[in-house]
Amino acid sequence: MKKKFFSLQQTLYPTEIVPQNTPENYLSQFINNYNTRTKTSKQITQYYRATLADSRNPYGFSLPLKELCYPIVAQKSLGSRIWDVDGNEYIDLVMGLGINLFGHNPSFIKQALLEQLEQGIQIGPQTELAGEVAELISDLTGMERVTFSNTGTEAVMTAVRIARAATKRYKIAIFSGSYHGHSDGTLVKLQELDGKLQTVPLSCGVPKSIVEDVLILDYGNPQSLEVIKAHGQELAAVLVEPVQDGCLDLQPKEFLHQLRQLTTELGIVLIFDEMITGFRIHPGGAQAWFGVQADIATYGKIVGGGMPISVIAGKAVYMDKIDGGMWNYGDSSFPQVETTFFAGTYCKHPLSLAAAKAVLKYMQFQGSQLQTKLNQRTAEFVKTLNDYFAVAGLPIKMTHFGSLFGPASSGVSANSNTDSRIGLSLLNYHLIHKGILSRGSSGFLSTAHTDEDINYIIQGVKDSISELASGELL
Template sequence: MTSPPVSPEILQQRHLETLIARYSQRTKTSKQMTQTYRPVLADVRGSAGFHSVIKEIVYPIIGHRASGSKMWDVDGNEYIDLVMGFGVNLFGHNPPFIKEALAKRLEQGIHIGPQSDLAGEVAELFSELTGMERVTFSNTGTEAVMTALRLARAATGRHKIALFSNSYHGHFDGTLVKANTTDENQNFHAIPSFPGVSPNSVKDVIVLDYGNFQALEIIKANADELAAVLIEPIQNDRPGLQPREFLHQLRQLTQSSGITLIFDEMLTGFRIHLGGAQAWFGIEADIATYGKIVGGGMPIGVIAGKAAYMDKIDGGMWQYGDSSSPQVEKTFFAGTYCKHPLAMAAAKAVLEYLKSQGTTLQERLNEKTNQFINTLNNYFEEEGVSIALANCGSIFNSVPLDNADVLDNSHPGGDIDLIYYHLIDKGIFILPGGGLMSTAHTNEDCDRVIQAVKDSVQELREVGFLP
């Protein structure tokens, strides 16, 4: 007698149990350390993606060392890294030219208090590469955006700002907002996105639909009250959305209305083009904020823009030997670690390297990523897999399809992105959604990732988690 067929539900449950056991064993030290320090370490990564079905593998992979396109965890497992410091490591991990600059600087000591002897040179290099008139430095991207908005408000005398749904501008209260979808008027007034954000801190924010030309009409209607329009020109979650004509019309509108146009170039700055998203779209913003790549792995934020705005930092131009003095009314800007000696040393090394490479570095990396994404999308289409990827340069992400969840909610796995756990188990370090390429990634790396994706899809299909 033949055994009765095993039900899909049992197959899926067995698959999950096997995956969880294998994954937990492979990364046992990451799991153990997460549990050991949970009582004292409040860590958002410790519960990210929590679902009771996969509770036993909900923990961060803890890194031990990294080099080039690879990183190794505390269990000694090797990974091809597609997270790349959330966009920091354009040149891969621990590139020699940054390592040497930091080592040399450490010999001189970390002097905080005196002005950095590299700050002026770094600002000059930054201005040369971006075309921005004036530059100042902070410690993080969040601080840079906060400062940019304060400068815009100080320069215009207005208080409202407009930003766009699905954008991310750091973790301070003023941008942790979403559209009030219950608003029966025009559905653009902001409300807090998270508990603990005061409604008063977002009352001067309106949230619009990126790329939707109706947003321009709303901006026009509020023009007299708007200090700034803040944009993440390439949204991390939607890199395929590149609304060139919308942005050009927005630039014209903000210019004619005296509204500050702020580009948040944390992710795009120096990555998709040497001149960032402004060069990519052919638009000159009034202020732009940067971070990640330019810090070379050190914490940094950069605020750069037209002198009319940046003069609010220091009072504007004056000189010694005559009767000149600061003439512009200043707003407040400070920070103990701004222009940190190690950050300045790393930034100088990065900017000099980028200058030496010209636009060739980004062009080659963009093309490599295009080929990688096209290969995977062709595979998904040929095999009828309900997954698709989109990219802008070396930034890529999965995009929703009309009929596609990676896992159907009727399955035991619910809406969990199991494919990412499969990829980590196969030595591909990636987080749900997508990732970033670096110049350190080789064709062999790309081939390994592609094969790991194919193997993961096949395994998920065999038990019905993918159609």
């Protein structure tokens, strides 16, 4: 029998764990309580493991916490809340990995999807909404031309291909710590080999030949500009995540301005990957926030309102590589620009575009105050947590960029030693046990989160840390 919502205290907050005499006993008791509360999620994960190949299932795996290593299986969601298959209610900070700026299942997006479903899902002919949504994106971002795809990976692949086609060069530069999807072309990293830093594939299955066309640079470091200058005649593009998901306190405005000037001088295409920052920090994204206009930008997540969509937008001189450029009926004009290859069955999917139109119209009506207010609430939330960590003497510091928050690079992070990682994992599991879903040590606030939600999260963090300390596990 599923629980009904009466109050946060009743449905979200389970009975406190009684501290045990040893860390081992405490951990054993906690695992038992956690498994009991989320037993169906664990059963489903185990039952389908042989058939379902899912990279998220072993995420964060460690032998001491093996019995906790399974995802919460969601059943329904609304606003700031998710309910799992055991009927447990959670305040959600994952928010679709950044998709749900307005919370889960907002009425204005739901209505747009229902209306489109009544019209049908026409794929093959041109989608009626494509031009209108492209204009809305152009109006908000200042980009001249727009096209659509389905995922961030596809959008970045397309942006890089356009840059290479336009410049007739093939090498690109990216920055350490950035993430640009899972295509082979960006899955590279720096690794020390024989006492030297070398570019190598990030994962098995990525060809070694890929590294020949990728430079990896240090983000925000002026020396990186010198490297770009030295390779100026080889580089088709510099691909940048303006604020990296894993390093939120690095927000190098001056560096970005210098990068814009340098790439312009050298004829290098500047690509902004705005999958996370786009429409979040400002209606015009990180470009508007930092005052830097990229040549091409990729967008996703928020603009789809929960539906799969990605956007490639940019200056006409580059985007003309998609369709040959501007021409008119009734005269002698024709598409004169040599095109590169671009395709996809589900690009311009009617449901995705219906959701995108609803999101863009809503943001247009709300204006920049929507982001400003949410950014400020996130700043206050982070400050409250940091004040607590400082008073408690904990080596943890949080930061934020817009409504995305996470650990500062100077604080404890997932890249710390094994004990620190286990400690952070246990903190995350304690929060889940108390009805708070997060991305480990980071998350997103939405316009659906209430003051009551935020206060509950803060108290949940404090109580979880207190319990871990009592069990000598923090």
